[in-house]
Amino acid sequence: MGARAWVVNLIMMSVLLAFPRDQRAQGGAPAVQPRANPSQMLAIVVNRSNPIDNLSFTELRKIFLGERNHWPNGHRIAVAMLDYGQPERRIVLRQIYRMDEKGYEDYVLGGMFRGDVFVAPKTLASPKILRKFVFNAPGAIGYLRGSDVDETVKVVRIDGLRPGDKGYRFQIDEPAVSKDSE
């Protein structure tokens, strides 16, 4: 590689460092960052009687992994998962569990076998059923696409952010499965 090639590489790296990836996707021009659509965000929901309003991502991860079993009000935590193939489930597996389906199954089965996980997450067929589950179970926690959230459940802030806030973690890239999306 000659000196000329080193110069070109340096310029390109400078450009990459100066502009974020999404700005680069828009042609590389610097612009005001748009606010994300909340309906396309993944909301973490709990029962309305649950006093928790905010969770850190670390706490959330512990809850979903079954490392934490009870809420501060004493209710047992019941994790609700959507059925296989749902985009929301894939986001949760990827971002919270940081596992694929196989890894998740192995983790749950192994955890129950070892006694690390007391109650396996409930697998529910649709967002509607999941919403009703959260509504009926005081200790339930689950996730819903923003457009599936209604007043029967409470949305929990994650690291102080609500769906749609800048920096909110869980964004859904795929459209909802037509199975039961309200």
Add this chain to the structure above:
Amino acid sequence: MASALKKRRVIPAFKQLTQHSWFARGMSRHLSMILLFLLLLGEACVALFVMRDLGRSYANVEKMYNGSVQGLLRIGDMQYDAQETRRSTLYALTTSDGNLQVTYADQSRDADRGVTQGIAQYLAEARTPQEIRAGQQLAKDWSDYLKVRDEVLGLILEGSAKEAVQLDLNSGVSEFERVRHDLNGVKQSYDAQALQQLATVAELSRSSMARLTGALVFGLVLGMTAIWAIQRSRVRSAMQLAKLQMDFVASVSHELRTPLTAIMTAGENIRDGLAFNPDRLFEQGSVITDQAHELMELVDQVLQFSATREAKLAHALRELQVNEVLEDALRSTGGLVEQAGFSVEVRIEPDLPPIIADLSLLSQCLQNLIVNAIKYSSGKHWIGIFARLDAQQNAISISVQDQGIGIDTEELSRIFEPFYRSPQVVAARIHGTGLGLSIAKRTAEVFGGDLTVSTEVGVGSIFTVHLPIGKDVPAEGLGRLGDVRGARV
């Protein structure tokens, strides 16, 4: 005499007309029929009203009863929904499938909404304090149960089945029992209410039917009584008429026999040569003519009565002065009065207005009264004839007063009946046909007037002809007179 008659009873001619004349009897029958018809009509109306009231009250109570039945049905639905609420909750225990658990939870919540709405409706319709208390208790117990149910559902969904069962056994069962008990209480209340309303319906129906039956029976009895009375009246009228006709025949026969006997005797005397000289012959001839004259008068009276009955009297109406009529009547009866040795006192109020009548007929009417006064005297040979103006009635009153035997109170109602002769008169062998007063009264009525009597037994009688003054004579009453005139009593 006038003071002596102070206490005498005055019988209004109208009363006699309505009670005892042939016309009145006929009218009475018609009146009875009309009354009977009106009675039946009234009964029918009463029956209709009773039936209408019965229908209304029945519909009203039926509506109330339907309310109870609806209430019972609603309670039945609430009982079912309450059971469904609990059943669905317990079903959720039987599975670990979260989807099914949520479905059961949904079913339980749907069912509990039905119960909650039913309780609210019951409370809204509750009227009595007892119902309100029962409703409030039910609402409280149901709310308590739902709290437990929610907790149980929550535990089931959270995967704590053991705790859910424990909670249900500890609290859910007892709370639900209370709800069931409350619902049973409300149901029994509705049952009792429905039974009471049924009893009320039955009682109302019974009493209405009793009233209706009573009204119908009363009407039937009354109707039958009226029919019986009408028939009885007809039979009695027919019997009385037959008796009167028999009496009339007997009386006329007797009246005919007396002059005929005299005529026959005189004729036999002439035939047998007993009237051997002209004086005796004149005497027997006079007997024959006198008795024949009496026969003629008797026949005239019968014909006149017949004419008055059929309203065929001929008339020559004109303005008449009262003294003119009285002079005619006195002239016609003068011989009889003189022969009987009676004195007649006549007093006519001055300046009396004229009357419109037929002189002959009105004179005949007064003659009948004068002859009766002579016939029924009791030894006092006096007759008073008074004419005066009755300003109140706008009529002229002509009274014929005697000091005779008088008329018994019981007889007063019948003396104007044709052919009627009182038993006392018959027993005293006072001859007559019983037609004089009837003819006189009918004659007065033809001229728009009336004939009344006041009397006292042993003191005497006053017969008064009331005649409207000239301008008040009814035109329709003047055309009923027929062909018979000149009758004599």
